[in-house]
Amino acid sequence: xxxxxxxxxxxxxxxxxxxxxxxxxxxxxxxxxxxxxxxxxxxxxxxxxxxxxxxxxxxxxxxxxxxxxxxxxxxxxxxxxxxxxxxxxxxxxxxxxxxxxxxxxxxxxxxxxxxxxx
Numbered sequence: 596x597x598x599x600x601x602x603x604x605x606x607x608x609x610x611x612x613x614x615x616x617x618x619x620x621x622x623x624x625x626x627x628x629x630x631x632x633x634x635x636x637x638x639x640x641x642x643x644x645x646x647x648x649x650x651x652x653x654x655x656x657x658x659x660x661x662x663x664x665x666x667x668x669x670x671x672x673x674x675x676x677x678x679x680x681x682x683x684x685x686x687x688x689x690x691x692x693x694x695x696x697x698x699x700x701x702x703x704x705x706x707x708x709x710x711x712x713x
């Protein structure tokens with residue numbers, strides 16, 4: 596859902612992204628939910644094939660091992676982020692567990708995300 600502010604100003608701090616609107620709440624939940632990234636890696640097997648694609652790293656707080664950061668874009672006809680994502684999806688489609696491959700590519704950790712939010 597895009598807010599009026601974001602619709603009128605593509606550089607606005609509030610992009611209308613649901614994750615942006617709940618940054619503080621998610622950060623509080625995430626900081627209390629896990630003591631370490633190792634605990635997150637021991638999560639349920641149903642996350643083996645899950646990708647979280649977003650331009651806001653706060654969306655990856657609960658499962659950084661499943662995060663795929665993507666650049667923001669607004670009415671940019673030359674943006675190639677989705678084409679790159681499509682290639683990544685095709686590569687990951689053959690993998691029984693996407694998390695080791697995403698870790699090798701992005702190495703996102705909850706600690707890094709917390710530092711970025713501070």
